[in-house]
Amino acid sequence: MRFGFLAPIGVFLLIAAVMFYALFYLNPKEIPSELVNKTAPEFSLEPVPGYGEPLSSEHVKQGKMTLLNVFASWCVACLAEHPTLMDLKKQGKVEIFGLNYKDKPDAAAKWLGRHGNPYTRTGMDQKGRVGIDFGVYGVPETFIMGPDGTILDKIIGPITEKDLETRILPRIAEFNAGS
Amino acid sequence: MxxxxxxxxxxxxxxxxxxxxxxxxxxxxxxxxxxxxxxxxxxxxxxxxxxxxxxxxxxxxxxxxxxxxxxxxxxxxxxxxxxxxxxxxxxxxxxxxxxxxxFKARTFILWVSPAFVFLLGGYFMFLFLRRKNDKSAEADRKSAPLTEEEQVELNKLLSEGERPGEPK
CATH class of the missing domain: 1.10.8.640 (Cytochrome C biogenesis protein)
Structure with missing residues (x-):
């Protein structure tokens, strides 16, 4: 009990450490997805006019890894990750589907025309209901889909270099090595 | 202004x-x-x-x-x-x-921790108050009896305090 007087200081340091960690290392905006490790919900959507075939839940279950990227022409952060998606498309390692979230068809088409189209299929979710089925609460979000249509992971916000290197590319490499 | x-x-x-x-x-x-x-x-x-x-x-x-x-x-x-x-x-x-x-397994800590902290605080307060109580009781016990020498010393001091010329 000789050092009992240090107890309050110890408690303070403990609380301070927890709060420090929470402040700098946890992001309250990132809500862990409830859908990870579950099968993608059923959907069937019309394509952005002039941009390929329609998109439905069948297309994410065709035995290969795919990315399902939620985007919109009104979304500024989508522009930030757009070059990353274009790059991925150029490398041809993974097929990317675009879920056009609550957008106007012409605006979406114009946006893809101006910035390039990284998607092999697009689907317009004009009412946002498919987005809600996927637990989308902000754009952009990117779902990493397993070959059987299981959601392996979800990236909230623009895809960063770190996301690409730790979450997307290793999974693709692993899948390619396995098949 | x-x-x-x-x-x-x-x-x-x-x-x-x-x-x-x-x-x-x-x-x-x-x-x-x-x-x-x-x-x-x-x-x-x-x-x-x-x-x-x-x-x-x-x-x-x-x-x-x-x-x-x-x-x-x-x-x-x-x-x-x-x-x-x-x-x-x-x-x-x-x-x-x-x-x-x-309220379920995953949120258990969330729901239980306030009650736990409250009870923990109560426990420490109980310990603290009891120790304080023990200490003052101990102090009481110590001050009660005077040894013989102390009594003599005290009497001496008391009698010294009396002014000369005053009736005993």
């Missing part, structure tokens, strides 16, 4: 009185049945808006909140119960979407 501050005070008071927290109701499509509408609102009050996080979807003007409100209304109109609607939302957004988190 005084005039300015009086004006400022008046403005503050006005702001306080005129910006009263009326429950914000947005121009959504309302349900025709008032009882159902009431129920939909009650449910919506406990659904977190995922964009603005500490607001319910009833208080938020975010697009997603609007969509979720209309989903709640649709499901109420379809006769779904509150539990079913919660399940629908939780399966998509997780427990986080409920402003009042359910």
């Amino acid at each position: 005084r005039l300015v501050s009086a004006n400022l005070l008046g403005m503050l008071l006005a702001a306080l009185f005129f910006v009263s927290p009326v429950g914000a109701v947005f121009n959504d499509e309302r349900l025709k049945d008032p009882a159902q509408e009431e129920k939909a609102r009650e449910i919506s009050d406990n659904i977190r808006c995922l964009v603005c996080q500490n607001q319910s979807i009833m208080d938020s003007n975010a697009d997603l909140a609007k969509d979720l409100r209309s989903i709640v209304r649709e499901q109420v109109a379809a006769g779904k119960s509150e539990a079913e609607i919660h399940e629908f939302l939780v399966s998509r957004y997780g427990d986080w979407v409920l402003l009042n988190p359910p």
Whole structure:
């Protein structure tokens, strides 16, 4: 009990450490997805006019890894990750589907025309209901889909270099090595 | 200067009185049945808006909140119960979407820790007070008997204090 007087200081340091960690290392905006490790919900959507075939839940279950990227022409952060998606498309390692979230068809088409189209299929979710089925609460979000249509992971916000290197590319490499 | 501050005070008071927290109701499509509408609102009050996080979807003007409100209304109109609607939302957004988190294994610490900390504090207070009590009791016991030498010393001191010439 000789050092009992240090107890309050110890408690303070403990609380301070927890709060420090929470402040700098946890992001309250990132809500862990409830859908990870579950099968993608059923959907069937019309394509952005002039941009390929329609998109439905069948297309994410065709035995290969795919990315399902939620985007919109009104979304500024989508522009930030757009070059990353274009790059991925150029490398041809993974097929990317675009879920056009609550957008106007012409605006979406114009946006893809101006910035390039990284998607092999697009689907317009004009009412946002498919987005809600996927637990989308902000754009952009990117779902990493397993070959059987299981959601392996979800990236909230623009895809960063770190996301690409730790979450997307290793999974693709692993899948390619396995098949 | 005084005039300015009086004006400022008046403005503050006005702001306080005129910006009263009326429950914000947005121009959504309302349900025709008032009882159902009431129920939909009650449910919506406990659904977190995922964009603005500490607001319910009833208080938020975010697009997603609007969509979720209309989903709640649709499901109420379809006769779904509150539990079913919660399940629908939780399966998509997780427990986080409920402003009042359910009591289960994952939220155990969240619910139990306040009571635990309260009891722990009570326990330490009990120890502290008892120790204090013990100490003063000990002090009492120590001060009670005087040894023989002490008594002699005390008598001497007392008799020294008497002034000469005073009757004994």
